[in-house]
Amino acid sequence: MTTMMITNFVPADIDATSWENLQPYYQTLLDRKFKCEGCLEQFLLDRSELDAAAAEAGSNLYIAMTCDTENEEVKNAFLSFVENVEPELKKVGFELNKKVVSSEHVGKLDKERYTVLLRDWFADVEIFREENVPLQTEDTKLGQEYSELCGAMMVDFDGEKRTMPQMGMYQQDQDRSVREASWRAVAERRLEDRSAMDAIFDKMVVNRHQTAINAGFEEYRGYMFAVKHRFDYTPEDCLAFHEAIENECMPIVRKLAEERKQALGLDTLRPWDLAVDPHGHAALKPFDSADDLIEKTSKLFHRMDESLGEMFDSMRDGGYSLDLASRKGKAPGGYQASRDRQRKPFIFMNAAGLPRDLDTMVHEAGHAFHYMLCRHDDLVWLRGAPLEFAEVASMSMESLCYPFLDEFYSPEEIKRAIRKHLEGIVSVLPWVATIDAFQHWIYLNPEHTCEERTAQWLELGERFGGGVDWSGLESEHEAVWHRQLHPFEVPFYYVEYGIAQLGALQMWLKYRENPTAAIKDYKNGLSLGASRTLPELFEACGLKFDFTTSMVSTLMKTVAEELDKHA
Numbered sequence: 001m002t003t004m005m006i007t008n009f010v011p012a013d014i015d016a017t018s019w020e021n022l023q024p025y026y027q028t029l030l031d032r033k034f035k036c037e038g039c040l041e042q043f044l045l046d047r048s049e050l051d052a053a054a055a056e057a058g059s060n061l062y063i064a065m066t067c068d069t070e071n072e073e074v075k076n077a078f079l080s081f082v083e084n085v086e087p088e089l090k091k092v093g094f095e096l097n098k099k100v101v102s103s104e105h106v107g108k109l110d111k112e113r114y115t116v117l118l119r120d121w122f123a124d125v126e127i128f129r130e131e132n133v134p135l136q137t138e139d140t141k142l143g144q145e146y147s148e149l150c151g152a153m154m155v156d157f158d159g160e161k162r163t164m165p166q167m168g169m170y171q172q173d174q175d176r177s178v179r180e181a182s183w184r185a186v187a188e189r190r191l192e193d194r195s196a197m198d199a200i201f202d203k204m205v206v207n208r209h210q211t212a213i214n215a216g217f218e219e220y221r222g223y224m225f226a227v228k229h230r231f232d233y234t235p236e237d238c239l240a241f242h243e244a245i246e247n248e249c250m251p252i253v254r255k256l257a258e259e260r261k262q263a264l265g266l267d268t269l270r271p272w273d274l275a276v277d278p279h280g281h282a283a284l285k286p287f288d289s290a291d292d293l294i295e296k297t298s299k300l301f302h303r304m305d306e307s308l309g310e311m312f313d314s315m316r317d318g319g320y321s322l323d324l325a326s327r328k329g330k331a332p333g334g335y336q337a338s339r340d341r342q343r344k345p346f347i348f349m350n351a352a353g354l355p356r357d358l359d360t361m362v363h364e365a366g367h368a369f370h371y372m373l374c375r376h377d378d379l380v381w382l383r384g385a386p387l388e389f390a391e392v393a394s395m396s397m398e399s400l401c402y403p404f405l406d407e408f409y410s411p412e413e414i415k416r417a418i419r420k421h422l423e424g425i426v427s428v429l430p431w432v433a434t435i436d437a438f439q440h441w442i443y444l445n446p447e448h449t450c451e452e453r454t455a456q457w458l459e460l461g462e463r464f465g466g467g468v469d470w471s472g473l474e475s476e477h478e479a480v481w482h483r484q485l486h487p488f489e490v491p492f493y494y495v496e497y498g499i500a501q502l503g504a505l506q507m508w509l510k511y512r513e514n515p516t517a518a519i520k521d522y523k524n525g526l527s528l529g530a531s532r533t534l535p536e537l538f539e540a541c542g543l544k545f546d547f548t549t550s551m552v553s554t555l556m557k558t559v560a561e562e563l564d565k566h567a
């Protein structure tokens with residue numbers, strides 16, 4: 001194993017998968033006295049090294065498990081880490097943060113380097129309340145109940161018992177009656193758990209509101225902004241963002257719905273008409289095998305920028321950094337993980353030759369570029385960035401790759417692929433607004449009844465619904481939000497994707513103006529890691545941290561033009 005050691009505090013060969021091995025080193029840190037700000041800085045370096053070792057152990061176990069879900073030993077090793085090591089890391093991490101922010105020397109640390117880090121740690125310490133610990137445990141348990149309800153959902157369809165994700169593929173079927181029957185089967189199954197889900201959520205709202213009150217906030221929204229370290233934008237900014245989406249995206253969404261309806265030759269667009277290819281095209285097939293994908297993606301990045309191409313190749317050539325092929329026993333989905341001691345990225349996905357796989361490939365490569373560009377930072381907490389910016393790094397690549405899609409497609413196919421991608425952007429923003437606005441309302445009105453909540457959901461459907469006919473499906477419509485796990489399991493986590501998308505679209509506009517300058521700025525911003533505020537990170541990329549109507553309007557105008565060009 002290679003490590004990039006910056007201190008001798010942690011042995012290179014420590015087995016950081018067990019708490020017994022880590023605990024003595026954390027204890028030394030807890031006991032350490034600071035005589036000056038130099039001691040404090042050394043402490044931060046040593047702690048960073050130790051946190052990196054623990055994080056890499058967790059990453060490696062997670063990677064191993066997702067690459068081979070049928071291996072019990074590997075799975076148990078990961079679960080043991082989650083159960084035995086992670087809670088201890090969380091506890092000791094909080095104690096160490098407290099130790100730093102309460103040190104008399106903290107004010108003497110270099111402002112530019114430490115401001116963002118300390119701002120976050122101060123907040124964590126400030127909002128912590130002992131009495132909230134059991135409430136948070138309760139919240140996690142309720143989240144698990146929700147997750148179990150979802151996991152247990154199966155439907156009998158087409159002669160077999162099928163899971164909800166498996167049912168998704170029928171929505172692509174050209175035969176409308178198949179789409180309708182499968183959609184109804186899923187919706188009916190979900191409705192069986194409707195009251196159980198509402199009951200779980202009712203408990204969550206009471207619990208969460210109390211957590212906020214205990215921590216000295218008036219409502220949960222403000223509390224969560226502090227928990228999520230959202231110091232660079234306010235709840236009011238989010239509400240303005242929802243409005244901007246309503247004004248600027250919805251006309252395009254409605255136009256697209258109208259075009260879809262015409263292309264499908266329908267009088268009304270029903271919920272089961274939204275995923276199928278409206279022109280009856282067969283699915284695109286951008287590549288054959290994982291090797292083919294790697295080869296073509298490498299060429300794509302070399303054409304985009306020589307050094308990005310080299311970074312991509314370094315993942316291909318340098319050790320175990322890519323696991324892309326779909327095979328039996330592999331977990332679903334795709335992700336980028338980092339191994340913080342070796343300071344190496346890793347990309348996981350299930351490449352089956354679909355256009356979606358290509359999107360995932362360039363998206364995750366963007367995350368990997370981000371990691372490689374900021375891994376020089378000796379403090380592990382600064383290698384990375386908040387989601388609002390991290391997703392700019394990845395989503396940008398999805399649009400910047402348009403000029404090089406000839407590596408994968410014919411000119412006619414490129415048109416289809418770009419159109420589909422742009423349609424995805426336009427339709428996801430209203431959904432982000434819906435889910436976010438819904439949660440704002442919920443926690444601003446913590447004493448609402450279940451009926452009032454449903455009414456609010458339908459009202460948001462009016463604002464962000466976009467031309468779908470739900471008549472005769474009223475109950476189904478009312479319960480749509482139950483399938484979105486975020487309000488249940490990770491409250492308020494969602495708007496980040498919308499904010500990042502605005503950054504990614506700006507990056508695309510810049511790239512069309514001047515590719516060389518855009519790539520230079522892209523790298524510049526990414527190399528700062530998490531050491532700056534969000535507006536500063538955006539600015540370093542030559543982007544504006546702005547989600548007002550005027551920004552959304554500019555971006556949507558370009559998207560609409562481009563959609564027309566690729567019609």
Ligand SMILES: [Zn+2]
Nearest residue numbers: 363367391394
């Ligand atoms: Zn991502």
